Amino acid sequence: MANGILVIDKPAGWTSMDVCAKLRGVFHEKRVGHGGTLDPMATGVLPIFIGRATRAVEFTEKYDKEYIAELKLGVITNTQDITGEVLEVRPVQASRERLEEVLEQFRGDIMQLPPMYSAIKINGKKLYELARKGREVERPARPVTIKALELLDQQGEDLYTIRVRCTKGTYIRTLCHDIGQALGCGGCMSSLRRTETAGFTLEPDCLDGAYTMDQVLAAEHPEELLLPVDYAFRDLPALVIQGRPVVLARNGAPFPAKAPQGCRNTWHDGGLCRIYDGPRNEFLAVGRYVGQEIKIVKSFFEV
Incomplete structure (x- = not known):
């Protein structure tokens, strides 16, 4: 039974669900589930959670x-990317220096109006379903944070490569x-590659580096490519228990606990931790430290 x-x-x-469907086989x-949707045109990091790891x-x-x-400057489409219907083509007169100036207003906390071609629901209807019928509805702008926005390269006068680090949504x-609108010439996205999400990267030499679908399909033992479930919580302090607390944890009940030695700085009321069955060396659950006890948030051992 695969877990990881x-x-x-x-x-x-490929859609993200296409990948999940293939890996089920x-x-x-x-x-099988994924940690963050990528549009079909996009490439890059897609964490897949298999078996008990879907939790x-x-x-x-x-x-x-x-x-x-x-x-891509000078092109406006109905989907805001190059795969959509071109609504307008405008001349590009903005310089690289002007683009650098405009980028500054998009750094930090901003409000973003979700595109009509998205899976967000308004009154129970997905926006893209309405958009395909030619309808546009009012939708609220949402706060997001652009933590990094860097101009990496330029190809010609209308094509630029940017790096974006941002919050979810x-x-x-x-x-x-x-x-593009701020520059006055319009613009759209012509390609997208996700280089990091959920702490996972594309780096091939790292433990959490990404595999191509070809590599997975060619693997004689694909289960050997899986990371353990607790790797998703590697930034949380670990708590090893034994005896009565193990019995309580396996039944989803809270148990008394003190901060593990060496974790005083990261161990705080309301904080999460990884819980291990010491004698079995088994990852049991994610718990929350409340008062002087641990409450189970989500279990991960096979029942």
């Missing part, structure tokens, strides 16, 4: 994401569209 995390370098043309496991997906939302995107194609 597989970091995929998603190919263009590879691992003969129905429980960890909800914990991936707090992490920042990083992207390398191409900004940020639409990079909307960012490209809005930058």
Whole structure:
């Protein structure tokens, strides 16, 4: 039975659910989920959670994401990326220096209007379903934080490569569209590659580096590519228990505990921790320290 995390370098043309569907067959496991949707045109880091590890997906939302995107100036589309219907083509007169100036207004905390071609629901309807019917509805702008926005390269007068580090819920194609609007010539996203999400990267030489689908499909023992479930919580302090607390934890009940030695700075009331069954050397659960006891937040051992 497969349990673990597989970091995929998603190919263009695949949906995130396409990847999950393919891996259900590879691992003969129905429980397969992903940690953050990528549009079909996008490539890059897509963490896949398999088996009991699917219970960890909800914990991936707090992490920042990083992207390398191409900004195509002078072209406005209905989807805000190059795959959409071209609505308008404008001449590009903005210089690189002017673009650098405009980028400054998009750094930090900003309000972003979600695109119509998105899965956000308004009155129970997904926006993209309405957009495909030619409808546009009012939707509220949402706060997002652009923690880094860097101009990396320029190809010609209208194509730029940018690096974006942002909080969850940020639409990079909307960012490209809005930058184009601020320049007065319009713009759209012409390519997108996610380089980091949920703490996972593309680096091939790292433990949490990504595999291509070809590598996974060619692997004789694909289960050997999986990271352990607790790797998703590697930044949390670890608590090893034994005796009566193990019995309580396995039944989802709170148990008394003190801060592990060496974890005083990261161990605080309301904080999360990893819980291990010491005698079995088994990852049991994620818990929350409340008062002088640990309350189980989510269990990960096979029942």
